[in-house]
Amino acid sequence: MARSTKRVATRFGEIAYEERGEGPPALFLHGVFLNGHLWRHVIDEVAGQRRCFALDLLGHGETRTPAEADLSFDAQAGMIAAFADALGLGRIDLVGNDSGGGIAQIFAASFPERVRSLTLTNCDTHDNWPPPTFLPFIEAVAAGRLRELGPAVLADPAAGRELLGVGYEHPERVSDETVRTYLDPIFASADRIALLERWCAAMDNRQTVAAEASLRRLAAPTLIVWGTGDPFFDVAWARWLYEAIPGARPPVVLEGAKLFFPEERPEPLAAALRSLWAEAAVPA
Secondary structure (H helix, E strand, O other): OOOOEOOOOOOOEEEEEEOOOEEEEEEEEEOOOOHHHHHHHHHHHHHOOEEEEEOOOOOOOOEEEEEOOOOOOHHHHHHHHHHHHOOOOOOOEEEEHHHHHHHHHHHHHHOOHHEEEEEEEOOOEEOOOOOOHHHHHHHHHHHHHHHHHHHHHHHOOHHHHHHHHOOOHHHOOOHHHHHHHHHHHOOOOOHHHHHHHHHOOOOOHHHHHOOHHHHHOOOEEEEEEEEOOOOOOOOHHHHHHHHOOOOEEOOOOOOOOOOHHHHOHHHHHHHHHHHHHHHHOOOO
């Protein structure tokens, strides 16, 4: 399915997004290597309850990112605030996966008054960022391997599927079109690869650790949905978030689900979102 993106100008760059549905605004944040396309199936299920915005984070997808942009999670959280301001969204329901979940935590800690509800799926949390199993990739990026990988990914979706495969239960079911939708934009040129290199270099868990004190005061209704098959983000981090955030519900655990389960298993997440939003209904 081809994407239909819009862009809005902010001081961080021209932020690309897809928009569907009606109602109070909900923002969906993806992780590294992906873009807002991750959320398409979930949004299919919840667009009747929310005006859904699936953003492309800085350095990803169709967002036009300045070459020297700050790509830290703190800056990305600031971009979310600027995006919401540009569209006059007011309070938002925030949903995050992977890096997007870490950014969502920082946004909620920094702007609690702007968060109607928070939903976190497998994601960077506290000092588990970057997760130990991702460190060899970070080291490879620092050694310049992305510039070798780029041409292979652009030439053959199978190479891209191998890169993303660890995040899927069934990578063999991911279409060539989906692989290209995610990876072609970030490997499209040396300048785009340089942004991805800078994204990886900016990984610093001092940002998520610093958010802890504010998260421990966060009253916003918080949903935690976690897959147990993820090699990066153990279910212990779902329990950490539940214990840390006063507004958190007990985690919803999906046995065997991996990092990108919002794409592979959208129905249980969508059902949990509908329940959260119905129970936590407050004025926009």
